[in-house]
Amino acid sequence: xxxxxRVSAFVYLTWLAIALQSxxxxxxxxxxxxxxxxxxxxxxxxxxxxxxxxxxxxNAQLTVRAAGGQVLQNVVxxxxxxxxxxxxxxxxxxxxxxxxxxGTDLVTGLPPEFALRSAALAxxxxxxxxxxxxxxxxxxxxxxxxxxxxxxxxTALDKVVAEFNSGLTSLVASGVMSTRIDNTNLGEIVKSxxxxxxxxxxxxxxxxxGGRTTSVDDVIAVLGADLSDGKLDGRGSxxxxxxxxxxTTLARAQVLVESMANDLKVNGQAAAPALDRVxxxxxxxxxxxxxxxxxxxxxxxxxxxxGVAAARAIAPSSSLTALDQSLSRLTEGxxxxxxxxxxxxxxxxxxxxALNQITxxxxxxxxxxxxxxxxxxxxxxxxxxxSGTAPAAATVGAQYSFTPTAxxxxxxxxxxxxxxxxxxxxxxxxxxxxxxxxxAGNVGTASGIxxxxxxxxxxxxxxxxxxxxxxxxxxxxxxSGTPATSVLQGTxxxxxxxxxxxxxxxxxxxxxxxxxxxxxxxxxxxxxxxxxAGDVGTTTGIxxxxxxxxTSASLGAFDLAVQxxxxxxxxLTWQPPTENTNGTALTNLxxxxxxxxxxxxxxxxxxxxxxxxxxxxVVQNLTPATYYFVVTAITSAGEESSFSNPASKTVQ
Numbered sequence: 275x276x277x278x279x280r281v282s283a284f285v286y287l288t289w290l291a292i293a294l295q296s297x298x299x300x301x302x303x304x305x306x307x308x309x310x311x312x313x314x315x316x317x318x319x320x321x322x323x324x325x326x327x328x329x330x331x332x333n334a335q336l337t338v339r340a341a342g343g344q345v346l347q348n349v350v351x352x353x354x355x356x357x358x359x360x361x362x363x364x365x366x367x368x369x370x371x372x373x374x375x376x377g378t379d380l381v382t383g384l385p386p387e388f389a390l391r392s393a394a395l396a397x398x399x400x401x402x403x404x405x406x407x408x409x410x411x412x413x414x415x416x417x418x419x420x421x422x423x424x425x426x427x428x429t430a431l432d433k434v435v436a437e438f439n440s441g442l443t444s445l446v447a448s449g450v451m452s453t454r455i456d457n458t459n460l461g462e463i464v465k466s467x468x469x470x471x472x473x474x475x476x477x478x479x480x481x482x483x484g485g486r487t488t489s490v491d492d493v494i495a496v497l498g499a500d501l502s503d504g505k506l507d508g509r510g511s512x513x514x515x516x517x518x519x520x521x522t523t524l525a526r527a528q529v530l531v532e533s534m535a536n537d538l539k540v541n542g543q544a545a546a547p548a549l550d551r552v553x554x555x556x557x558x559x560x561x562x563x564x565x566x567x568x569x570x571x572x573x574x575x576x577x578x579x580x581g582v583a584a585a586r587a588i589a590p591s592s593s594l595t596a597l598d599q600s601l602s603r604l605t606e607g608x609x610x611x612x613x614x615x616x617x618x619x620x621x622x623x624x625x626x627x628a629l630n631q632i633t634x635x636x637x638x639x640x641x642x643x644x645x646x647x648x649x650x651x652x653x654x655x656x657x658x659x660x661s662g663t664a665p666a667a668a669t670v671g672a673q674y675s676f677t678p679t680a681x682x683x684x685x686x687x688x689x690x691x692x693x694x695x696x697x698x699x700x701x702x703x704x705x706x707x708x709x710x711x712x713x714a715g716n717v718g719t720a721s722g723i724x725x726x727x728x729x730x731x732x733x734x735x736x737x738x739x740x741x742x743x744x745x746x747x748x749x750x751x752x753x754s755g756t757p758a759t760s761v762l763q764g765t766x767x768x769x770x771x772x773x774x775x776x777x778x779x780x781x782x783x784x785x786x787x788x789x790x791x792x793x794x795x796x797x798x799x800x801x802x803x804x805x806x807a808g809d810v811g812t813t814t815g816i817x818x819x820x821x822x823x824x825t826s827a828s829l830g831a832f833d834l835a836v837q838x839x840x841x842x843x844x845x846l847t848w849q850p851p852t853e854n855t856n857g858t859a860l861t862n863l864x865x866x867x868x869x870x871x872x873x874x875x876x877x878x879x880x881x882x883x884x885x886x887x888x889x890x891x892v893v894q895n896l897t898p899a900t901y902y903f904v905v906t907a908i909t910s911a912g913e914e915s916s917f918s919n920p921a922s923k924t925v926q
Contacts (some may be wrong), residue, residue, distance in 0.1 A: 279394040281566045314366035317903065319398050323358040325463070326404035327390055328376040328471035330355040330552050332387070334377030340367035341422075351377060354556060363397070367880020369424045370394040380555070381543070381548045386407045390489035392451055395424040395535050401452050405443075405463065406470040408451045410434045413498025417511045430501065437506050438473070438526070439573030441466035441533060443539040459562040461553050468549060472540055476525040477518060484517075484633045491730040499524060508644040517635045520584070520643035524632055528625040531597070534570045534578070535617055536610035540731035570613060584646040588639045592685025593624035599687060599730055640716040656683040657732035660706075660725070664739045668712050668744040675709040676697065678725055678736060686729035696741060713741040721741070749776035750825035753818070757801070760899075763810055767792065768802040771818055771829055779822035786817040789834055812836070842896035842925030844870075847889055848918065850906050855915075864910040868893065870903045874920060877904060884908075886922060900924040 277802040328336050334351040339358060345366070349359045351374070363370065374390045392408040394400075402408075411431035415422040418430065436448055442457055443449060444468075457462055472489050474497075474911055481488040499513035508516030532538045538545045550564045555869075582598045600617045608616075618624075632639055662678035680688055688705035697720075699710030708726055719742040755771035773781050775846070784800035792803030792811075799818055813833040820829040848870060853860050865884040868891050870878035883891060893903070904917040 278639045282894045311852060314363055314364065318363050318365060318398060319360070319729065320363045320370075320394075321358075321360045322370075322372070322394055322402050323356070323402055324392065324401050324403040326355065326357060326392075326405045327352055327377075327386060328467040328558060330380035331374070331377040331386055332380055334390075336372055338375070339371045341369055341371075343857070344499075348368070354796070355380060356823075357438055365397060368394065368396050368399075369422065370399075370402075371425060372404060373421070374404050388494065392703065393422070393424075393427050395427060399452060401454055401705045403455060403463075404454070405467045407431065407434050407438070407448060409465070410438070410470075410474075410494055410498055410501070410848050411451075415498075416500040417502045417513065418493075418522070419497045429504075430498075430709055433501050433504050437501065437577075438464070439577070440469040440473070440530070440761055440775070441568060441571060441574060443569065443571060457557050457560045457562040458559055460734075461565060461568055464549055464553055464570055465533065465538075465565050468527055468540070468545060469538060471535075472538060472545075473522065473529045473730065475627075476529060477522050480521050480629060480633050481518065484635050493518065498720050505647075507647045507884040508640075510646075516640050516644055519657050520640045521629075521632055523581050523584050523630050523643055523647055524625060525581075525784075527578045528629065530574050530578040530581070530618065530620050531601075531622045531625070533610075534574055534604070536566050537614070537620070537621075560813065561636060565762060566610055569607045569609055570604065573884065575601060575604050576800040577605065577616075581625070584643040585625050586647055587642045589628040589631050590684060591624065591627060592687075593618070594628075595684055595686045597621050597624045619712050624647055653893070655686075655729065655731045658682040658686070658688055658727050658729045658734050660727045660734045660736055662736065663707070664725075664736070666724070666739065666741060666742070668741050668743045670712055670714050670717060670743060673709065673711045674741070675707065677707040678727070680727040680734075682704060682729045684729065686709040686731075688727050688729055691726050691728070693724045694720065694722040696723070696737075696743075698743075713738040714745070716743045717745055734799050746777065748779075748822065748824045751775040751779070751781055751820050751822045751827050751828055753799075753820045753827045755829060757816075757818075757829075757832055757834070760806060760837055762837050763805050763807050766804045768800070769821070770798060770800040773799060773827075775822045775823065782821050782823070784819045784821070786819075788811060789813040789816070789836075791836075807838070810838045811835045832873060837897050839897070842890055842898065843898060844901060844923040845890060845892045846903055846905065846921065850886065851907050851915070860907075860909075862910040863907060865908045866891075867908055868900050868903065869906070869912065871915070872899045872901055873925070874902050874922075877902070882908070896925045898925050 284546060310646060319755050332351060332355050336349045336357055337349060338346045340346055346363060347359055347361045349357055351357045370393060372392050376385055379386060390404040390409050391412045392402045392404040393412060394402045411434045412422060414430040415426040416424045420426055421513060431451060435442060435450060443462060445453055445462060474493050478488055478490045478493045496513055496518045499862050500508060500519055501509035502511040503509060506519055507516060508519035536546050546565045553564055579601045582594055584596045584600060596618050605617050627885040658680055660678050660680045664676040668674040682688055690703050692701045695701050698712040698716045699708055701708050709908045710854060719740055721740040722738050724735055726733050751754050751773055753771050753773045756771040761767040774783055783796050785794045791805045791809045799820060812833050812834045815831050816834055817828055819826050819829045851860055863886040865886055866888060867880055869880045869884045870893060871879060902919045906917060907915040913916045917922055
């Protein structure tokens, strides 16, 4: 449903009109009766001034009538929406009524959407403001026993202000009808009147959408009848409609939620900027209170919560539950910014499903809403549920995690709690997740752990459970490294493996078949030493191991050969080539490359000779062994010939 309405107007007493008041300066709406004021037939020079509308209205046509209905005078409101009228009356004419029609809304530039009325209850009444509050009060008084007498008007106005407070604060005590409107209460009357007017317009829009012929004036008449018994409950005088009472309850709640957060929507747009502009215009440079600085009232909170309870009775939802919970945290005197921070995002939209549903006017829905109005029970709370089985075992160094499953049939926001939480764990009050990684100091059992969930009204708990933390299983150490497998006599040898333990245990190294000439460090695994001439030979099956005290790991066994110091040499000679393999002359010979090794066909050692004129080379520092040699020719282009025929020599 899209409820739309204009930004409505409020005709204010101009500063000039205030200055021209003949007497009075405010006061309670509890004016003395006409009989007590003056003789019924005596001529009286009366002066009336005040404000008209639910927003500033210029050029409104005002008609002053006697109690019997005869027209006493017509007047037009000023360009700044004030009025001031002097007239001759008799005491018996009271209470006088003032009605306003037409004119131009200073906020929207459009005519007002409904007639506004007020009353001067006695000759001493010099101020008669016209607003939605006074308009609704006059309608209600007219439908009370005895009609619109001064007493009935006072009673009706008290009931309207109590039922539709809409943000009135100072004007509750001083009187919304008979208090001078000035810079001290300008913002208050503008915003509260706009809030009530928007409620009336939304009720009218819903009533029309439900297929009924209606106007805002009709809505005011129906609500006036309902309030004739002193309360909104769908049970007033003859013109009362239970349907309108139900619609009003829901629409009022939506408007109040918007207004309290200073987010009142009129004609689909935020109304606060326009209202603040007009407040500033009427204040004429004097200090006044704008809409963002107007506090909320206890009446606004109470009626908003009542409407939300009624909405939950016919269209329950989690968003309505969340809205109700946030409204419960509001307090009288809060400013709109604090309200906006407290209410959920899009709070007013939570009421749309209920407003859509009530539009059709189903008897069961209307009765359910009005039962709430009459003080009947609200929706019954369903307690939350919680389930899940927490793991009973945890291990040092391993993450533990458990999240229960919880639900709430009413869609309420859930909050989790825990007792006897293990010291090594954390707990989320939002999800109920219990998790953490126990350390070595947490080995043992944590007992009596209980996780509960609450919807703000009722709670449920899992059975108490225990978690036993066990030591982490031992992780075997690791060892790596590649030792050198030969060393020359007289040359220092050193090898230290790399070892780690995932558990951080202290490691101890050991060795099997250690060479006699070497030392071994059991703390680091370092094998080192310098073999002598008497150590020439090979030690086989050397094996280095590491242990964490429980398990061990080893390198692969290796052999370590001690070689004698190199003392031999071999002199090689060759005949340089003169032609290429294809028989052409070799013209770019650049040098030779000599290869040698201890196995035929395998020549790991080599030397490059960049001299094409060489025909011999001496290979030195050969250790005792039989060596095999080959030579290749190299061209200036980097091409290399195939191996020559091999030659061999045994070094003793």
